[in-house]
Amino acid sequence: MNLGNQGSSFGHAHFWQRAALSRRNFLGAAGGALAAALSLPAVVRAASDTLPNPIPGGTDLFSLLGLGPGPIFHLFLPGLSPEMSTITDFNGFLGAAEILGSWSGGPVTPPAGSQFDADMRFMAGQYIGGDGRHRQGVFAFV
Amino acid sequence: MHDFNPGLDNGLFWTVPVPTNSVNVGASGKASLVVNNLVMEDYFNIVNALKDGAVSGTNPATVSFQIHWAQGGKRINVRDPATGMAGEFVKNSATMSWSVASPAGVIYQSGPEKTSASIASQVGQERNGVFFR
Numbered sequence: 001m002n003l004g005n006q007g008s009s010f011g012h013a014h015f016w017q018r019a020a021l022s023r024r025n026f027l028g029a030a031g032g033a034l035a036a037a038l039s040l041p042a043v044v045r046a047a048s049d050t051l052p053n054p055i056p057g058g059t060d061l062f063s064l065l066g067l068g069p070g071p072i073f074h075l076f077l078p079g080l081s082p083e084m085s086t087i088t089d090f091n092g093f094l095g096a097a098e099i100l101g102s103w104s105g106g107p108v109t110p111p112a113g114s115q116f117d118a119d120m121r122f123m124a125g126q127y128i129g130g131d132g133r134h135r136q137g138v139f140a141f142v
Numbered sequence: 143m144h145d146f147n148p149g150l151d152n153g154l155f156w157t158v159p160v161p162t163n164s165v166n167v168g169a170s171g172k173a174s175l176v177v178n179n180l181v182m183e184d185y186f187n188i189v190n191a192l193k194d195g196a197v198s199g200t201n202p203a204t205v206s207f208q209i210h211w212a213q214g215g216k217r218i219n220v221r222d223p224a225t226g227m228a229g230e231f232v233k234n235s236a237t238m239s240w241s242v243a244s245p246a247g248v249i250y251q252s253g254p255e256k257t258s259a260s261i262a263s264q265v266g267q268e269r270n271g272v273f274f275r
Binding site: 118138139 | 147148151152153154155156157158159160161162164165167173175177180182188189192205207209211220222225226227229231236237238239240241242248249250251252253257258259260261262263264265266267268269270271272273
């Protein structure tokens with residue numbers, strides 16, 4: 001999610017450009033942790049030795065962000081390609097959404113008009129893992 | 143400055159396995175993705191994130207989020223030989239809420255889910271790679 005006071009014009013090439021830094025940047029000041037300790041519930045570990053393989057091809061995000069040419073990252077951005085899956089050899093349900101909204105928190109008050117900008121996706125179904133075996137799984141692009 | 147994502151394991155771009163009950167898909171595009179306390183990393187900025195922490199390291203964080211896709215919308219069929227994918231989707235709308243917590247107790251959170259705004263969304267069935275036909 002990107003948090004900022006950006007506009008809301010649509011287009012996913014615009015999405016990363018609009019994000020200025022990235023869709024997951026949280027524009028908050030460092031330091032100033034909350035005094036109260038936070039008790040976190042049991043954690044879901046994102047780990048697997050049977051991961052799927054990434055889609056072939058993708059996007060040069062460094063170039064898209066104006067940082068010069070870089071490696072290809074294995075995703076396509078909405079509006080630039082119909083392929084929203086980030087995993088290949090996949091057969092199942094896919095959901096994708098770009099969502100804007102308000103946010104708060106951290107040690108500083110967000111500037112007026114600040115909003116998050118999230119590109120979220122899921123892939124649920126059959127895939128072929130890196131070990132070549134057919135598997136079932138659920139994956140989130142976060 | 144913070145930048146939270148799950149990293150680039152196995153070449154997958156910010157894609158991680160989640161519990162099988164995280165996703166529910168209903169009829170006509172209705173769906174949900176609900177994940178609690180997903181372990182992620184704070185990469186601080188996008189460049190460090192795209193270099194998987196090689197520039198300035200990472201800090202742990204946990205993220206919880208829920209997304210709901212609404213039922214109904216325009217149905218589309220897609221077939222793209224260029225990327226080797228095909229699918230049938232419903233173009234609909236979606237809402238989202240989320241929270242992020244660091245081990246130090248710093249919390250960021252969205253406004254209520256109903257206040258979020260859907261820019262674009264879709265739910266459907268896809269096949270790619272060896273399943274593309």
